[in-house]
Amino acid sequence: MIKFINVFIEAFPFFMNGLIFTAELALSSISIGFVIGVFVAISRTYGNKFSYSISTVFVESIRGTPLLVQLFIFYFALPQIGISLSPLMAAIISFSINSGAYQAEYIRGAIQSIDKGQMMAALSIGMTKWEGILNVILPQSLIKVIPSWTNEFAYLIKYTSVAYLVGVPELMAEGEFVASRNFEFMDVFLGVALIYLLIVMILTWGMARIEKMVRMPGV
Amino acid sequence: MKTLEVKNLKKRYGDNEIIKGISFEMEKGETIVVIGPSGTGKSTMLMCINRLIEPDEGKIFLNGEEITGSKHPEIFRQKIGMVFQEFNLFNHLTVLDNVRIGPIKVKKLPREIATKVAIENLKKVGLESRINAYPAQLSGGQKQRVGIARALAMEPQLMLFDEPTSALDPELVGEVLEVIKKLAREGMTMLIVTHELGFARDVADRIIFMENGEIIEQGSSEILVNPSKERTKQFLAKFKEGR
Numbered sequence: 080m081i082k083f084i085n086v087f088i089e090a091f092p093f094f095m096n097g098l099i100f101t102a103e104l105a106l107s108s109i110s111i112g113f114v115i116g117v118f119v120a121i122s123r124t125y126g127n128k129f130s131y132s133i134s135t136v137f138v139e140s141i142r143g144t145p146l147l148v149q150l151f152i153f154y155f156a157l158p159q160i161g162i163s164l165s166p167l168m169a170a171i172i173s174f175s176i177n178s179g180a181y182q183a184e185y186i187r188g189a190i191q192s193i194d195k196g197q198m199m200a201a202l203s204i205g206m207t208k209w210e211g212i213l214n215v216i217l218p219q220s221l222i223k224v225i226p227s228w229t230n231e232f233a234y235l236i237k238y239t240s241v242a243y244l245v246g247v248p249e250l251m252a253e254g255e256f257v258a259s260r261n262f263e264f265m266d267v268f269l270g271v272a273l274i275y276l277l278i279v280m281i282l283t284w285g286m287a288r289i290e291k292m293v294r295m296p297g298v
Numbered sequence: 299m300k301t302l303e304v305k306n307l308k309k310r311y312g313d314n315e316i317i318k319g320i321s322f323e324m325e326k327g328e329t330i331v332v333i334g335p336s337g338t339g340k341s342t343m344l345m346c347i348n349r350l351i352e353p354d355e356g357k358i359f360l361n362g363e364e365i366t367g368s369k370h371p372e373i374f375r376q377k378i379g380m381v382f383q384e385f386n387l388f389n390h391l392t393v394l395d396n397v398r399i400g401p402i403k404v405k406k407l408p409r410e411i412a413t414k415v416a417i418e419n420l421k422k423v424g425l426e427s428r429i430n431a432y433p434a435q436l437s438g439g440q441k442q443r444v445g446i447a448r449a450l451a452m453e454p455q456l457m458l459f460d461e462p463t464s465a466l467d468p469e470l471v472g473e474v475l476e477v478i479k480k481l482a483r484e485g486m487t488m489l490i491v492t493h494e495l496g497f498a499r500d501v502a503d504r505i506i507f508m509e510n511g512e513i514i515e516q517g518s519s520e521i522l523v524n525p526s527k528e529r530t531k532q533f534l535a536k537f538k539e540g541r
């Protein structure tokens with residue numbers, strides 16, 4: 080235990096450096112993914128045939144392929160057609176797109192669970208379909224989607240670790256770096272695991288509080 | 299000018315003609331009650347009037363302006379209030395926000411003015427004390443009165459009611475009907491689908507009996523007592539038995 084603490088303290092500055100990248104990856108991907116998710120979910124539920132088809136193909140192809148393959152396409156394959164991205168950019172883009180597809184499905188599920196009468200009422204007071212989506216359907220859907228969204232965020236935080244494979248110096252990469260020098264693989268990776276665990280726990284706790292705050296009474 | 303003109307309205311789903319050429323007119327301030335058996339197309343007709351359902355044929359005019367064919371039905375819907383059997387209050391909003399969201403988002407009134415309008419209308423339905431409650435915290439009768447206030451806040455020229463008390467426990471029906479009667483006295487133009495025949499007799503200037511997508515008979519509330527058509531008689535007889 081003492082040894083673990085010592086190793087951990089020694090590695091701590093490296094962990095913090097990595098954590099900054101992990102946080103940057105997770106936060107930007109979840110946010111960009113959220114915007115993608117909202118648009119895709121709306122076009123799958125309220126869009127015309129064309130936007131429905133496009134967004135369905137998008138969601139299915141992202142969900143049907145491994146995240147790592149998507150990341151490698153953005154980092155290793157795109158340069159072959161003249162688009163070079165930094166490791167961080169490639170990771171943020173591929174994680175955002177990946178998360179966007181999953182978030183779209185959660186949001187779509189929530190949209191579809193909203194009673195048809197809500198839209199009818201919105202239209203009946205003179206809102207357009209888009210005003211109804213914006214003012215009535217989307218707010219209710221986003222409240223309902225919080226639990227799944229929390230899960231998605233937790234997954235994403237953990238999945239950012241694969242960014243180490245394209246050379247982003249995030250938490251996992253820093254752990255690897257430290258362990259390859261002091262050979263304390265057990266202690267170092269336990270430390271890394273502990274940090275992921277802590278972040279996910281804090282997130283889950285925070286989101287549960289937010290969920291309580293915005294919950295629609297009785298729904 | 300007539301407040302509402304419905305001319306030869308038709309609606310079909312596939313081969314099934316639900317509304318078979320309905321025509322009638324409403325004067326300003328008139329209250330018409332529509333009665334008729336279940337599945338007859340009463341709801342479909344109401345929703346065709348504000349184009350929540352797109353009619354297949356016929357023309358509808360609101361104060362002389364044609365609703366049908368307009369590229370912007372939402373402009374007419376602002377002027378036509380609708381009250382639903384299932385209330386359809388916005389679940390994520392408080393009572394006050396339910397009522398003022400129309401004035402704010404649709405009419406683009408300043409927030410303070412919209413709030414005043416909302417509170418006035420909540421007073422009218424006797425719910426000014428519940429402005430901060432959420433729909434789920436209200437009784438059915440209260441929900442429906444909020445539904446009415448929400449429609450009124452848009453200052454409509456016509457109100458449509460689709461069985462406003464059918465989803466209510468019997469002891470809560472009265473409070474909602476009282477509000478509607480008050481509106482009738484104040485001169486609101488209203489088209490009401492209901493199975494409450496006693497209420498129909500009290501409030502209606504005219505009663506329309508509908509069956510299988512057609513108007514079978516219309517007239518004063520006298521037709522509830524002395525219908526001239528055999529089918530109206532049968533409906534009323536069955537109805538009285540059923541109660």
Ligand SMILES: Nc1ncnc2c1ncn2[C@@H]1O[C@H](COP(=O)(O)OP(=O)(O)OP(=O)(O)O)[C@@H](O)[C@H]1O
Pocket residue numbers: 311316335336337338339340341342343
């Ligand atoms: N979207 C639809 N597709 C096919 N048929 C429909 C659709 N909507 C309604 N109908 C049919 O149209 C008929 C009329 O329905 P409507 O709801 O207007 O009747 P109603 O007179 O309001 O009945 P109730 O008293 O039960 O409310 C019914 O037979 C119904 O099955």
Ligand SMILES: [Mg+2]
Pocket residue numbers: 340341342460461
């Ligand atoms: Mg009906």
